Amino acid sequence: MEAPPKPRQCSSFDTTGIHYLTINYSYMQLFRNKLFPATLDQPRTAFTFHVLDDFIRDNLECGTSGSNYVSKLRRITSNIFPHLVPNRYRELLRVSRIWRLLKLLKWKGFGHRNREPKQGELALFCPSCPQPGINCNPTDEEVSSWKYTRTLVMDGNFKAKHMHDKRPEDQIWLMDGLAYMVGRSEYQSYLKATHHPLERSTCNNHRALESTGVGGTACARHGCFVPHTLVDFQKGEWQVNMDYSLAYAMQYNMKNIVRIINFYDINCAYIKKL
Ligand SMILES: [Zn+2]
Numbered sequence: 001m002e003a004p005p006k007p008r009q010c011s012s013f014d015t016t017g018i019h020y021l022t023i024n025y026s027y028m029q030l031f032r033n034k035l036f037p038a039t040l041d042q043p044r045t046a047f048t049f050h051v052l053d054d055f056i057r058d059n060l061e062c063g064t065s066g067s068n069y070v071s072k073l074r075r076i077t078s079n080i081f082p083h084l085v086p087n088r089y090r091e092l093l094r095v096s097r098i099w100r101l102l103k104l105l106k107w108k109g110f111g112h113r114n115r116e117p118k119q120g121e122l123a124l125f126c127p128s129c130p131q132p133g134i135n136c137n138p139t140d141e142e143v144s145s146w147k148y149t150r151t152l153v154m155d156g157n158f159k160a161k162h163m164h165d166k167r168p169e170d171q172i173w174l175m176d177g178l179a180y181m182v183g184r185s186e187y188q189s190y191l192k193a194t195h196h197p198l199e200r201s202t203c204n205n206h207r208a209l210e211s212t213g214v215g216g217t218a219c220a221r222h223g224c225f226v227p228h229t230l231v232d233f234q235k236g237e238w239q240v241n242m243d244y245s246l247a248y249a250m251q252y253n254m255k256n257i258v259r260i261i262n263f264y265d266i267n268c269a270y271i272k273k274l
């Protein structure tokens, strides 16, 4: 029989501050007690499920960064000496990313399935736009009626810039192409094949940018982004980037739908070479 693990000190992070526990549990028992360990091997730090949910809500609704959130927890633990409370910023970032992925997998019913999620399968599309087989079941004659026309709107955004990673080899992609952004390797090989030179800018302010913005496709009536259609821009809003987005949007849950109305602020130029 395996010897029980030795008792050890573990710091647990909760919305009420940081608490110290002596535990002789394995990580599985931590999970059963709603504690998410920062490491699986001999965990010394754990986050309560509650604090992870709270951080995601604060991040979404209040724009709270990971470091601000950890500062708040340290302040709650000790209002006089917050700097003496251990800083678990890096651990929070890592665990909260895994937490988001696990929740998405759970919501999409992947807990007990034997297959891996497909492209865009961890994101939701519009519940109101007709998607045959999902929220309506039109006959073959009905589906060609105007009612089942898909309306799409395309646009770019130049505020979502992305810097080059300092150590790209350390990056692990948890949701590569599984939600709204397109899968990296397939998109990169598509871009290479289109013979658009991916020149690096000589300007100091822009040299570090891996991506100068994003573009995507959404349903025009309700503004819901189509999963697996958000693309990175390498330099401006190129037609090749938006083509890739539109090509995936036109396949998304479109069974037998034959008509699409597409809105795009530069359609006058875009449509010419489509
Ligand atoms: Zn819609």
Ligand SMILES: [Zn+2]
Pocket (backbone or CB within 6 Å): 265, 266, 267, 268, 269
């Ligand atoms: Zn125009």
